[in-house]
Amino acid sequence: MSVIHKLAYGARHILALDIAGHNLVTYPDDTFLVSYPKSGNTWTRFLIANLLQNDRPLTLLDMERLIPFVDGQTRRFFKAMPRPRIIKDHGPFNPQYKNVIYIVRDPRDVIISAYNFLLKGAIIDETYPYMTFVDEFVRGVRSPVGSWGENVASWLATRGNSPRFLLLRYEDMLSETVYELEKVASFLGMRVTADHLTEAVNRSSADKMRRLEKMHGDDWTQNRHMKRKDIAFVRSATAGGWRSILPKSAVAEIESSWGPLMSQLGYELSV
Amino acid sequence: MKDELKYLLNYISGRDVAGRYFATFPDDTFLVSFPRSGNTWTRFLIGNLVQPNEPITFLNVEKVIPDTAAVSKGYLKRIRRPRLLKSHQFFDSRYKKVMYIVRDPRDVVLSYYNWQRKYGEIEDDYPLAPYITRFISGDLPGLIGWGSWGEHVLSWLATRYNRPGFLLLRYEAMLAEPAGELKKVAEFMGIEATPESLATAVQRSSAENMRTMERSQSDRWIVTKGRRKDIPFVGEARRGSWHSLLPDSAVEQIESAWGPLMKTLGYDLTRCPSSALQPPFTQLGNWATWQTQPIRQPTI
Numbered sequence: 001m002s003v004i005h006k007l008a009y010g011a012r013h014i015l016a017l018d019i020a021g022h023n024l025v026t027y028p029d030d031t032f033l034v035s036y037p038k039s040g041n042t043w044t045r046f047l048i049a050n051l052l053q054n055d056r057p058l059t060l061l062d063m064e065r066l067i068p069f070v071d072g073q074t075r076r077f078f079k080a081m082p083r084p085r086i087i088k089d090h091g092p093f094n095p096q097y098k099n100v101i102y103i104v105r106d107p108r109d110v111i112i113s114a115y116n117f118l119l120k121g122a123i124i125d126e127t128y129p130y131m132t133f134v135d136e137f138v139r140g141v142r143s144p145v146g147s148w149g150e151n152v153a154s155w156l157a158t159r160g161n162s163p164r165f166l167l168l169r170y171e172d173m174l175s176e177t178v179y180e181l182e183k184v185a186s187f188l189g190m191r192v193t194a195d196h197l198t199e200a201v202n203r204s205s206a207d208k209m210r211r212l213e214k215m216h217g218d219d220w221t222q223n224r225h226m227k228r229k230d231i232a233f234v235r236s237a238t239a240g241g242w243r244s245i246l247p248k249s250a251v252a253e254i255e256s257s258w259g260p261l262m263s264q265l266g267y268e269l270s271v
Numbered sequence: 272m273k274d275e276l277k278y279l280l281n282y283i284s285g286r287d288v289a290g291r292y293f294a295t296f297p298d299d300t301f302l303v304s305f306p307r308s309g310n311t312w313t314r315f316l317i318g319n320l321v322q323p324n325e326p327i328t329f330l331n332v333e334k335v336i337p338d339t340a341a342v343s344k345g346y347l348k349r350i351r352r353p354r355l356l357k358s359h360q361f362f363d364s365r366y367k368k369v370m371y372i373v374r375d376p377r378d379v380v381l382s383y384y385n386w387q388r389k390y391g392e393i394e395d396d397y398p399l400a401p402y403i404t405r406f407i408s409g410d411l412p413g414l415i416g417w418g419s420w421g422e423h424v425l426s427w428l429a430t431r432y433n434r435p436g437f438l439l440l441r442y443e444a445m446l447a448e449p450a451g452e453l454k455k456v457a458e459f460m461g462i463e464a465t466p467e468s469l470a471t472a473v474q475r476s477s478a479e480n481m482r483t484m485e486r487s488q489s490d491r492w493i494v495t496k497g498r499r500k501d502i503p504f505v506g507e508a509r510r511g512s513w514h515s516l517l518p519d520s521a522v523e524q525i526e527s528a529w530g531p532l533m534k535t536l537g538y539d540l541t542r543c544p545s546s547a548l549q550p551p552f553t554q555l556g557n558w559a560t561w562q563t564q565p566i567r568q569p570t571i
Contacts, residue, residue: 003283010279022292093362093426095409095418146364150430154362157429158422264549 016076024070029084031099031188033067036151037090037143038113039105040170042222043237045088046209047181050200051192052086058203060212060220072221086188092146093154098164101184102155105170106267107148107254108242111137113235118142122227134250138257149258152265169265171239177201206237285345291360291416293344298353300368300460302336305423306359307382308374309442312508314357315476316445316453321355321462326475328484329492341493355460361418362426367436370456371427374442375538376420377513377525380406382506387413389502403521407528421529424536441536443510449473478508 012018033048035041042063049063068077070089078085089097115133118124124133140147146154159165166187173180178197185192202208213234217223223233242251252271255262259269281287302317304310311332318327318335327335333342337350338357347354358366384402387393392412393402405411409419417423431437438459445452450469457464474480482505489495495504513522523542526533530545 006283010283013279014275092364092430093418093422095361095422096415140364143364146362146430150362150364153429154426157425158418 012074016079017074019071020073020075020078021071023075024078024087025075026096026098027083027085028098030097031084031086031101032094032097033086033088033101033103034097034155035090035103035105036110036145036148038110038117039103040173041088041090041103042233043204043206043209044101044103044168044173044184046204047177047200048086048184048188050203051181051185051190051196054196054199059216060209060222061216064221069221090145090151092151093158099187100155100159100164101166101168101187102152102159103168103170103173104152104265106239106242107258107262108246108251108267109170109239110148111250111254112241112245116231116235120226120228120231120233130247130250134246134253138253149261153261156261156264174237174239206234209234281343285348286343289339289342289344289347291339291363293339293347295365296352296354297367299366300353300355300370301358301366302355302370302372303358303360303366303427304372304374305379305417305420307379307386307506308372309445310357310359310372311504312476312478312481313370313372313440313445313456315481316449316472317355317456317460319472319475320453320457320464320468323468323471329488329495333493338494359417361423362430364430369427369431369436370438370440370459371431372440372442372445373424373536375510375513376529376533377517377522377538378510379420380521380525381512381516385502385506386504387411389499389504391499399518399521403524407524421532425532446508446510449476478505481505481508 009018033041033045035044045067046058046060046063049066050058052066053062064072067086067088068081070078070087070091072088078087111134114137115124115128115130118128118133119126136142138147140150145151155165156167160167166183168180168184178194178201181197181201182192185197210232213220213223213232217233218229226233248271255269255271263269278287302310302313304313314332314336315327318332322335325331334350336355336357337347339347340359347356360366380403383406384393384397384399388395388397390413402411406414407419407421409415409417409422418426427437428439432439438455440452440456450466450473453469453472454464457469482503485492485495485503485505489498489500489504517525519542526540526543526545530540530543531548534540534545535547
């Protein structure tokens with residue numbers, strides 16, 4: 001980093017206007033909503049935010065304010081947030097995160113979503129071979145948060161048995177959304193009625209989120225720097241897409257890398 | 272505010288301590304462990320092997336295998352690649368080549384207790400019982416950034432064990448067979464080692480030699496400079512001290528917190544029998560050899 005960049009950072013740091021990231025000051029009553037990227041984190045945030053703000057319709061920008069991304073807001077923003085805070089992150093194990101909701105998703109589906117995400121950012125284009133991408137994905141190349149297996153295993157091994165850790169499977173959330181959201185609410189110590197839960201689930205449907213993305217997606221921090229507007233952030237919101245999309249050899253590579261971990265999580269191996 | 276300005280001046284000039292967030296290279300090799308697990312000894316062993324013409328001392332060890340928690344970002348940027356770096360960090364996905372040293376937590380806690388007293392991180396007469404409780408939960412000054420012992424070990428084993436670029440070393444095995452374990456390190460790092468060079472490195476890095484060097488060099492080593500001398504940095508250099516020094520209740524607490532992991536690592540549980548870790552975190556190899564060695568009881 002050049003001295004000018006460093007000086008600019010220094011000025012921001014003094015004003016606490018630097019992005020929080022690893023400089024975030026954590027409190028014991030914080031809850032972190034963590035997942036490997038492309039595992040349903042935004043949907044889960046949207047669901048929870050709909051419980052937090054149930055008196056008026058929720059936008060993606062509201063969600064970003066209510067459950068901010070640790071790499072998306074300044075230290076000043078986090079300091080001003082009312083406690084207890086809920087904060088989103090994608091990182092592997094961090095000992096300073098004491099209460100953690102971790103979302104896991106079948107890596108064979110994650111990879112398809114990750115490919116799409118890189119297309120949206122115009123980091124790769126449609127000619128990029130899937131097999132090269134799979135190879136990079138398995139080795140954790142391009143990922144600042146470890147490979148899928150490293151990210152998941154680092155949390156499960158350290159915190160899997162802790163009462164302050166809640167493991168969610170994206171697939172369960174799809175099939176039993178209300179039930180899973182109730183687990184989240186009770187983990188967060190929120191008092192919610194069955195009506196609240198149903199209402200939040202209805203308001204967070206993939207259709208509604210797609211509509212919101214169309215309306216103000218360009219103002220949403222998540223999409224602002226994404227070059228391709230023709231590809232949506234909110235995607236199919238389904239499980240098992242890999243069966244028709246992923247080449248057999250790609251499936252084999254993923255399963256041979258993380259087979260035991262996938263089995264432990266209930267993701268049936270096909271090869 | 273004064274601290275902030277100091278931090279910024281150091282940051283801008285590249286003199287801030289490297290810590291966790293410095294630029295890594297794909298050809299870096301890291302020597303990682305929880306604190307007080309034999310990392311400094313291993314640095315001496317490796318250093319003496321790769322640099323046979325100039326024995327390792329506390330005054331040159333930071334040049335050969337710098338401690339990322341002690342040297343600056345600027346320094347790490349300037350040294351020659353491929354770098355060999357010492358770290359106490361919990362899992363970091365950017366570390367592609369890792370040697371991880373693990374030590375019986377019942378011994379680690381005693382060593383760490385003395386170390387924290389030396390560094391004034393706890394009061395000198397801080398009672399051991401609450402210390403153990405806080406050690407287990409990872410809630411001690413200094414520990415907050417490292418994670419608890421169990422978290423630290425598991426964060427690395429679960430992500431890297433049995434993968435290329437990872438070597439697990441046990442402190443107890445190193446004590447029992449230093450030359451044999453150092454040979455594994457040499458193979459992992461791709462450096463040449465003969466029985467003679469291994470023996471020399473082991474001899475130069477003996478606890479006795481290190482203690483002598485600490486006495487004359489501690490005022491000039493970045494890690495011990497200005498610290499109290501009545502508690503030495505080089506500890507007992509043995510395994511099993513906990514048998515006589517740790518109260519039964521403390522042993523019980525530690526074993527009930529980390530039993531499955533300890534069992535998986537080959538550490539015998541004496542108070543709280545437990546089964547090993549569940550898959551996929553099991554197969555950690557056969558650790559039997561060092562367990563047949565008698566434990567030397569420390570003299571109190």
